[in-house]
Each structure stands twice: as structure tokens, then as C-alpha cells.
Amino acid sequence: MQTSNIPILITGRVNLANDPSFAARIVEGLKPKYDVVHFCFSPEAFVEEFPNLMKGESVTPSSALGSNIQRGKSLLPRKPVAVIAGGGLIDEEVAAMQALEGGDQIPWVHMPKDFRTRFGPQMIGLENAMAERLDALNLS
Template sequence: MISSRLYLQSRGIIVRSPPLLTLRHTTASRFLSASSMAAKAIPVIVCGRREAIGEAVAAGLQPEYELVHFVKTPEAGVADLPLVLAGRVPTSTAPSSVGTGNVARGAAAVILGGGYGDEDYAVMRKAVDAAALKRRTVWLRNNLSVAMPPPGPEYGKAVVVRVKDLLARLGGEGRLDGEDGGAYWY
């Protein structure tokens, strides 16, 4: 190919061909696709008692949603949620390895697992409301009257299905835009 190209060029014939894609180009395009997908993911916070279930929920929510912070206790929620929703890094008393930590955009939703009851919700909601944030977030609460598998991997999968369905509906209704602030059951 190169020798025939040189021969043609020596005869005054201009040879134009598209540039060859290198590994560098294809790797860059894959990186750009992945990063643009991550940029489109809607940030959410999950409150759960078990990190193992939180990890399963985080994985199941992708790629549409990004679990940015995981809250293990209501006390940590009171301290962390106002900060994370304001786009600031929390100084949690109960740190977790679950979640990406990408809190700069805040979160569109706070998702409460089955281990969080009415009192837990009320105390965390009060802390968030007292912070007087510019953006309001929706709260998703687990409807415990719906039959679910026992806590474990299957429980996490069932939660993901219900949460994704509700988030998709709320997103379609424009309720994840920071204006709503309502509480919804999944």
C-alpha cells in the first residue's frame, strides 16, 4: 500500500485516504462515551442499613442513576444529607464505601430503604428542610406493605426494579428538576 502510494505520488497523482484509526483513537472514543454517559446519570442518595444491599442497589441503578452517597444511620443522614444536597462533601460519623462520592451536583432523590421508618424519615427531612437549600429533592420511601424477598441479593434487585420505575415516572413528570421536594412511595 505504501509503495504504491509513493509510486503514484512520484507520478504527480495525489492520493488521499482517510486517516487510520489507532488504538489511541478508539480508546479515547470509548472513554468519551463512558464519561458522557456518567455525566447524564441522575445523582441519588440511598439510605440503607446494610452496605451489601446498598452495593447491589448502586449497581442496579446504573447507568441511568448514580448513587453518590450512602447513608447508614438516621444520625448520619441528619449530618450528611444537607451537605450532600448542597453539593458539599459530608463529614459523616458513619462513613461508607458505597457510592461514588461525586456530590458536587447534589442529588435529585433521597431513597430510603426498608430499615428507615416514619420517625427516621421525619428527623432527616427536618434537617434537610432546615438547611433551606436552593434545590429541593424528592424522597422515595419503601412501601412495606408490598411483598418483598428477605434482606439479601434478591431484596436489593427487587428494590432496584421498584425504585427505577418510580424514578422514571417522576423524571417523565419533571419532578426531578429540583422544584418538587415531595415524598413518594415505591
């Protein structure tokens, strides 16, 4: 399995009712440069899953999305080197997430709150905006 792409985690308030393919489209749209190793659909899921992931433990994402699932229990999970927090999260929620164990070890991108206005209800092109913000971090 190729591991040269950059492992990231995405979290936010994901409502798949409007577009069931939204999360998978974001994951695919960030490839091949970025590997979404873990995707949390809520702040609550993030609080439960992130600290253990940063400790190098195998954590099954409640969203069932992320390349670490494909690694199985026999291989160590890839730790994210950056987190993207969706624009639906308020600053206080992001700050609380950053304060979790491991949250200060990696850079964060908090997407703008106007993302729905800019990208429409289907949020077409959001993955490109995410990639641009990640690119600005000069991750390796």
C-alpha cells in the same frame, strides 16, 4: 466522567451481616440511569452528611459508597436530585430527615415497609422497585 445520569442519595438502616454485597448490588443495579452519589447506612449518618452535601460541600460518606468519592476533592460533588429512604425507616424518621436543611428541595421516595417480605432476606429485585419509584418522579 459521565454526568448525564440522575444523581440520587440512598439512606436507610443497612445491615450488611445478611448480605455484605447488598449495598453495592443496589448501587450497580440502578445504573446506568441513576447515579448513587451518596449512600447513608443509618439515619444518624444521614443527619451528619446530608445538609453539607446539599450545600455543595465535599462529604465522604461514612458508608464509603457513592460516586462522589471517585470525584475526589478537586471536583465539586454532585448533589442528589432525589432521596430514597429505605423501608426500615419509620415515617417519623423520614419526616425528621426531610426537615433537615435542603430536605425540602428534592423529592423523596420512602420504600414500603413490607420490602423484606416481598423481596426475601437477600432483597433480590429491590433495586428494580427503587428504579420504578424513581422513574415515576420524572426526574431529569
